[in-house]
Amino acid sequence: xxxxxDTKKVNIxxxxxxxxxxxxxxERADSGVYEMCVKVDSFEDKAQLTLQIVELPGxxxxxxxxxxxxxxxxxxxTEPRDNGNTTITGYTIxxxxxxxx
Numbered sequence: 001x002x003x004x005x006d007t008k009k010v011n012i013x014x015x016x017x018x019x020x021x022x023x024x025x026x027e028r029a030d031s032g033v034y035e036m037c038v039k040v041d042s043f044e045d046k047a048q049l050t051l052q053i054v055e056l057p058g059x060x061x062x063x064x065x066x067x068x069x070x071x072x073x074x075x076x077x078t079e080p081r082d083n084g085n086t087t088i089t090g091y092t093i094x095x096x097x098x099x100x101x
Contacts, residue, residue, distance in 0.1 A: 057084035
C-alpha cells in the first residue's frame with residue numbers, strides 16, 4: 001500500500017554491499033508485493049519483491065476406499081480446504097500395519 005513497514009515486525013539491515021529484509025514470525029498475511037528503494041547521492045532505483053509465505057496444507061477431505069485387492073488399495077479424496085497458500089503438486093501416502101498403527 002506504499003506505506004513504510006512496521007519496524008516492530010520487520011527489520012532491514014543495510015551494509016555497503018547489500019540489504020537484508022527480515023520478517024520476524026512471518027505469517028500468511030505478510031504475503032504480497034514489497035517495494036525497495038535505494039538512494040545514493042542523487043540517484044535512486046526501485047525494485048519489487050513478491051513474497052509468498054507458505055504453510056503446511058490441511059489434510060485431504062472425503063477420503064474414500066474405492067477398491068481393495070490383495071495387498072493393494074485404490075483411494076480417492078478431494079483437495080484440502082486450506083492449501084497452505086500454494087499449489088499442491090502431490091501427496092505422500094503411507095501404509096500402517098493394523099497391529100502396530
